[in-house]
Amino acid sequence: MIPEKRDHKAAWIRRGSRGGRPPNFDKERYKDRNTVERAIGKLKQFRAVATRYDERGYVYLGTVTAAALLIWLRS
DSSP, X not given: OOOOOHHHHHHHHHHXXXXXXXXXXXXXXXXXXXXXXXXXXXXTTSHHHHHOOOSSHHHHHHHHHHHHHXXXXXX
């Protein structure tokens, strides 16, 4: 979740029921998202994971698992 702009909340209130989705920002969910994005970034450092040359899903899952194990063992 990306934080809302400062003027978005005022515009949303001004428009009333026609305002679209309500502005919300949950810091805890944002922290979780950051953790997931960083983990995916670490996985993509492995070329086989980033390019996804594997044609079968179970082979790709094995590649991702092996990459995750290497990341875990290095930390």
